Amino acid sequence: MPAFVSIRNLRKSYGTFEALRGIDLEIEKGEVVCVVGPSGSGKSTLIRCINRLESFSKESEIRVDDIAVVPGRTLAKVRAEVGMVFQSFNLFPHLTVRENVMLAPRRVRGTSRADAASQADRLLARVGISEQADKYPEYLSGGQQQRVAIARALAMEPQVMLFDEPTSALDPEMVGEVLDVMRDLAGTGVTMIVVTHEMGFAAQVADRVIFMDGGEVIETGPPGQVLSAPREPRTKNFLSAVLNH
Amino acid sequence: MDIFDTFLNAEVFLRTWPLLIQGLWVTVQLGAASIVAGLVLGLIVSMIRLYGPVPLRLLARLYIDIFRSIPLLVLLIIVYYALPFVGLRLSPFASAMTALTLVSGAYTAEIFRAGIEAIPGGQFEASAALGLSHRQTMVDVILPQAVKIVIPPLTNNSINVVKDTALASVVAMPDLLKQATQAQALAANPTPLIGAAVIYIAVLWPLVALVSRMERRFGARSR
Ligand SMILES: Nc1ncnc2c1ncn2[C@@H]1O[C@H](COP(=O)(O)OP(=O)(O)OP(=O)(O)O)[C@@H](O)[C@H]1O
Ligand SMILES: [Mg+2]
Numbered sequence: 001m002p003a004f005v006s007i008r009n010l011r012k013s014y015g016t017f018e019a020l021r022g023i024d025l026e027i028e029k030g031e032v033v034c035v036v037g038p039s040g041s042g043k044s045t046l047i048r049c050i051n052r053l054e055s056f057s058k059e060s061e062i063r064v065d066d067i068a069v070v071p072g073r074t075l076a077k078v079r080a081e082v083g084m085v086f087q088s089f090n091l092f093p094h095l096t097v098r099e100n101v102m103l104a105p106r107r108v109r110g111t112s113r114a115d116a117a118s119q120a121d122r123l124l125a126r127v128g129i130s131e132q133a134d135k136y137p138e139y140l141s142g143g144q145q146q147r148v149a150i151a152r153a154l155a156m157e158p159q160v161m162l163f164d165e166p167t168s169a170l171d172p173e174m175v176g177e178v179l180d181v182m183r184d185l186a187g188t189g190v191t192m193i194v195v196t197h198e199m200g201f202a203a204q205v206a207d208r209v210i211f212m213d214g215g216e217v218i219e220t221g222p223p224g225q226v227l228s229a230p231r232e233p234r235t236k237n238f239l240s241a242v243l244n245h
Numbered sequence: 246m247d248i249f250d251t252f253l254n255a256e257v258f259l260r261t262w263p264l265l266i267q268g269l270w271v272t273v274q275l276g277a278a279s280i281v282a283g284l285v286l287g288l289i290v291s292m293i294r295l296y297g298p299v300p301l302r303l304l305a306r307l308y309i310d311i312f313r314s315i316p317l318l319v320l321l322i323i324v325y326y327a328l329p330f331v332g333l334r335l336s337p338f339a340s341a342m343t344a345l346t347l348v349s350g351a352y353t354a355e356i357f358r359a360g361i362e363a364i365p366g367g368q369f370e371a372s373a374a375l376g377l378s379h380r381q382t383m384v385d386v387i388l389p390q391a392v393k394i395v396i397p398p399l400t401n402n403s404i405n406v407v408k409d410t411a412l413a414s415v416v417a418m419p420d421l422l423k424q425a426t427q428a429q430a431l432a433a434n435p436t437p438l439i440g441a442a443v444i445y446i447a448v449l450w451p452l453v454a455l456v457s458r459m460e461r462r463f464g465a466r467s468r
Contacts, residue, residue: 084374090367094389104375
C-alpha cells in the first residue's frame with residue numbers, strides 16, 4: 001500500500017533555474033504536514049505541483065491516492081481529491097459567498113442547486129460565517145474571505161487540502177480565526193499539507209514538519225524535533241532568524 | 246437665398262423625411278447585424294488567439310492585425326467589386342455586413358483579449374484547483390468578470406460600426422447617408438443631408454454618453 005500522497009524525485013526548473021532539486025516525500029492519509037523554509041526555497045512550487053498547477057520534470061512522479069498526477073483526463077480525478085487554499089484567497093468576486101462555495105459542486109459534480117446550497121450553508125456554518133452567505137467577497141474582511149476559501153475547497157470533499165501560506169496576507173488580528181478553522185479541520189482526518197510561517201501552529205497541529213531550503217528537503221520529522229531540536233545547521237539558522245525577527 | 250431656406254428648409258425636410266427614415270432603418274439593421282456578428286467572431290478569435298494551438302494562434306493574430314490595418318472603404322470595395330471576379334457576388338447588404346463584421350471582429354477580439362488578460366491569474370488557478378474544466382472556467386468565472394471590463398470599449402466599437410455603415414452608400418446600399426444624398430439631389434437642396442447628420446447624432450449621442458458614464462462608474466468601482 002503506497003502512501004496517500006507519494007512524491008518521487010520531484011524536479012522543477014524555470015529555464016535553467018532549478019526550483020526543486022529532487023524531492024522525495026510520502027504522506028499518509030490523515031497526516032498533517034507543515035512545510036517551512038526561507039523565501040524562495042520552493043515551498044509553493046512543491047505544493048502547486050501536487051495538483052499540477054505547475055508542470056514538473058518527466059523523470060518525476062507524483063501520485064495522489066494512487067492516481068498519477070499527469071496532464072490529461074486523470075488530472076480531473078486528482079483535482080477532485082485535492083483542495084487548495086491560496087495566500088491571496090482568490091475568491092470569485094462576481095459571485096456571492098454562497099455561490100462561491102456552490103460553483104464547483106454544481107459544475108464539476110452536477111449537484112442540484114438546492115443540494116449545493118444546503119451543503120454550502122453547512123460549510124459556511126462550520127467556518128463560522130453563515131451570516132455573510134449573501135454578501136459579495138469584497139465586503140468581507142480578509143479573515144472571513146480566507147474562511148470562505150476554505151469552505152469553497154471543502155465543498156468538493158477533498159481527501160487532501162493544500163494550504164499555501166493561508167495567513168500571510170492577513171492582518172495580525174485575523175490570523176487566529178483562520179488557524180482555528182484549520183486546526184478544527186486537522187481534527188477531522190483530512191490530509192493537510194500546509195506551507196506556513198506560523199511556527200506556533202506547526203508546533204501544535206503538525207504531525208510532521210518539513211524544512212526546505214534551496215529546492216531541497218533539508219530536514220523532516222515531528223515538530224518537537226525539527227522545530228525544537230533541529231539537527232541541520234540550515235534549519236537552526238532559519239529558526240533563529242524567524243524567532244528573532 | 247436665405248441660409249435657413251438652404252440648409253434647414255422645412256418643406257424639403259418634411260417631403261424627404263420618409264426617405265431618411267427608410268435609410269435609418271437600413272442603417273440600424275446593417276449596424277446591428279454587423280455588431281452582433283462581429284461580437285461572435287471576435288469572441289471566437291480571441292479564444293483562439295489566447296488558447297488555440299500555436300499555428301492557429303498565429304493565424305488569429307494575422308487576421309487581427311490585417312483587419313485593423315486595412316481601411317474599411319478599401320475592404321468594402323474589394324468585397325463588392327473584386328470578389329465577383331472570382332465568382333463571389335454578394336448583395337450590397339451582404340458586402341457591407343461582411344466588411345463591417347470582419348473589421349469589427351478584429352477590434353472585438355483585441356477587446357476581449359485585453360479583458361481576459363486583465364483578470365488576475367489567481368482566478369484561473371482557483372478554478373483549476375477546484376477541478377473546473379477550461380470551458381467552465383471561461384463561462385462561469387472569467388467571462389462574467391471580463392464583461393464588466395469590456396463593455397465600455399465594446400460600446401465604443403459599436404458606435405464606430407454604426408458610423409462606418411455610412412460607407413456602405415458607396416456600394417449602393419440605401420442606408421441613411423445614401424437616402425439623404427438622393428433626397429438632396431431630388432430636392433436640389435442640402436436639407437436632407439443636415440437631417441441625416443442630426444439623425445446620426447441623435448442615435449449615437451446617447452451611446453457616447455453611456456460609455457462615458459460606464460467608464461466613470463466601473464473606473465470608480467474597480468478601486
Ligand atoms: N514563474 C516563475 N518563473 C521563474 N522563477 C520562479 C517562478 N516561480 C517561482 N520561481 C522561483 O522558484 C523559486 C521557488 O519559488 P517558490 O515560490 O516555490 O518559493 P517559496 O518557498 O514559496 O517562497 P515564499 O516563502 O517567498 O513564498 C524561487 O527562487 C522563485 O524565484
Ligand atoms: Mg510561496
